[in-house]
Amino acid sequence: MPDRPRRPRRLRALLAALVTFAVAVPVSGAARPAAVPAPAPTAQGPLRDVGQSALARRYAVSRQDIRAAERAAEGHGDLRRAASLRGMAAAGRQFLAFDGRDGGRSTEVVGELSAARRIAVLVPGAGVGLDAYWRLRRDARALHRELGAGGAVVVWLGYRSPGTVSPAALTTGRADGAAPGLRALVDGLRAARPAARISLLCHSYGSVICARSAPGTAADALVLYGSPGVGVRDAASLRTGARVWAGRSGGDWIARVPHVRVRVPFVATAGFGTDPVADRFGAEVFDAGDGGHSDYLLPGSRSLTNLARIAAGAEALGASRD
Incomplete structure (x- = not known):
């Protein structure tokens, strides 16, 4: 039967989900307007060298740029x-x-990139930014401790994150713009550390970005967690040689998101399709415990343990393979 009669119901479902987010997600988690001025950063070029001296120079230049932005914000x-x-x-x-x-x-x-044998790239989702950056730092440090010696964590906030309660969080627009930057980072890490294991750990809307950068990626693992869907029907459609994992915590409100894709006339396609933890998607599903949407990297959590194991190249505990 034609799909057209079902589309209004799907659109209503997505709109209902947006209302649900407004109730379920604290207002403090929403991204603030990007109205704070800052000077243009110093041009450093793509990452090609992760030797200690080269990294020290990059870190020093970036610190100067951060301080200049701090003065502008003040x-x-x-x-x-x-x-x-x-x-x-x-x-x-x-x-x-x-x-x-x-x-x-x-x-x-976070960690010593020049000697890292295991590199985990954290790709955050909606509602994050500079104003509450300490949360990303906290999560990265927890993951780094779990990875242990030889591990490094790269926190990639390389795009303007959409507000958690916003139309932008229901479309791939921001992800489409962000994906080339993420791919360039992974390519640079691979060229500089060819023997290292590189894993993309992609949370919430960040999983949509990872999916857009997946075809031909140099990463060894692609981990989608707390994901609303990634805009493709199944893992095979990602066209990646990386091992694809998916997980969702038992207390994550993202489970209530309708897994549909609906064309909104004259606007965009809303929604992200198949649930990555569904059997038909075809990812390897890991046990993510019973925490909430923002709890995947909490110290002592089952999800943190398994994310670190995947990043290290080990089998996740309680995993299932379709």
Whole structure:
């Protein structure tokens, strides 16, 4: 039968889900407007060398750019942004890149990248940004501790994250724009550390970005967790040689998102299709425990244990393979 009569119901389902988000997700989790000015960053070029001296130079330049953005935020009167940037510029922090404009972009390293044998790239989802960057830092440090010696975590906030409660969070527009930057980062890491294992750990809307960058990726593993769907029918459609994993915690509200794709006339295609943890998607499903949507990297959690095991190349505990 034609699919057309079902489309209004699907659209209503997506709109209902957006209303649900407004109730279920704290307002503090939504992204703030990208109105805080910042100077253009210093041009550093693509990542090609992760030797200690080369990294030290990149980190020093990025710290200067962060401090310049901090001064601009203070001048603008946004003390919250300035305080966050002050923390990011602290001694010992390691940023491969930083751009404070249009809401902010950054790439931070936790651990020793020059000697890393296992590199986990964290790709965050909607509702994150510079104003509450400490959350990403907290999660990265927890994962780094779990990875142990020889592990490094790269936190990639390389795009303007959509608000959790926003139309942009229901379409692939932001992901389409972000994917080339993520691919360039992974390509650079592979060229600089050819023997290292590289895993993309993709949370929520970040999983949509990872899917867009997946074809031909140099990553060894692609992990989709807390995902609303990734815009393709199944894992084979990702056209990647990376091992594809998926997981969702028992208390994650993302489970209530309708897994459909609906064409909204004159606007865009809304929704992301098949649930990555569904049998028909074809990913290897790992046990993500029973936490909430923002709890996947909490110390002591089953999800953190399994994400670290996957990043290390081990089998996840309680995994199933379709």
